[in-house]
Amino acid sequence: MSCLPYAHVDSNLRALAGQAEGFGRLAIGGLHGPLYHVTTLADDGPGSLRDGCRRKEPLWIVFEVSGIIHLSSYLNVSSYKTIDGRGQRIKLTGKGLRLKECEHVIICNLEFEGGRGPDVDGIQIKPNSKHIWIxxxxxxxxxxxxxxxxxxxxxxxxxxxxxxxxxxxxxxxxDPSHTGDRCIRVTIHHCFFDGTRQRHPRVRYGKVHLYNNYTRNWGIYAVCASVESQIYSQCNIYEAGHKKVAFKYLTEKVNYLLLLCSG
Incomplete structure (x- = not known):
């Protein structure tokens, strides 16, 4: 009998912690905290996902319910949290998660769909956050x-x-003016980019390792590098549709006058 390829991280609830590959491998999430049970699909209040994520202590967040959580505003995730959707089906709509100046966060088995508003991302990681595993x-x-x-x-x-x-x-x-992004290191592996138009990913300054991903039917390009970025693409599949440009280098000028003024 063959073993499932991911069996080791699902052997028990907290086996997930510390099992990431690549640059996020040190992420432990809420390993050393108690369980927090999400018992309601409400946007806020006792037993809600938002209530658990805002708490300062380490928590391993699990769900006792399945369904849609409609977020009226970004849901801020504090440090040392695991949001563990295994065993339920949880979909976040309206807004997304914001990881701001936090560390050691694991997000597993969630759906994100239908985020509305300017600058609304599914998962927004900025500034100065580290040790994250999605x-x-x-x-x-x-x-x-x-x-x-x-x-x-x-x-x-x-x-x-x-x-x-x-x-x-x-x-x-x-953007080209944010030279502090030279420290960025990201691993992306075993992901499926399914007909999305561009940015799989788009990289400025950072170091990115892509491996065992499948990208198909993109609309402009698959991967874009610019401004001192370093991308190592290994064992990926790029299946073009009507657009054939898989890798693109985009020249961008750094506004040194802006850097001097802001510095």
């Missing part, structure tokens, strides 16, 4: 990005996620 999530149809990693956030792994029905899928590195 695993086995499904993301689609947000007004901005599905996952954005900017403003010196680093040591992040994104694995076994499904991206679909979207334009600007994943941005790594904010």
């Amino acid at each position: 695993d086995r999530c499904s993301l689609r149809d947000f007004d901005d990005g599905l996952i954005d990693i900017t403003r010196a956030s680093t040591d992040i792994t994104i694995s076994r996620c499904h991206f679909s029905q979207h334009d600007k899928t994943m941005l790594i590195g904010a």
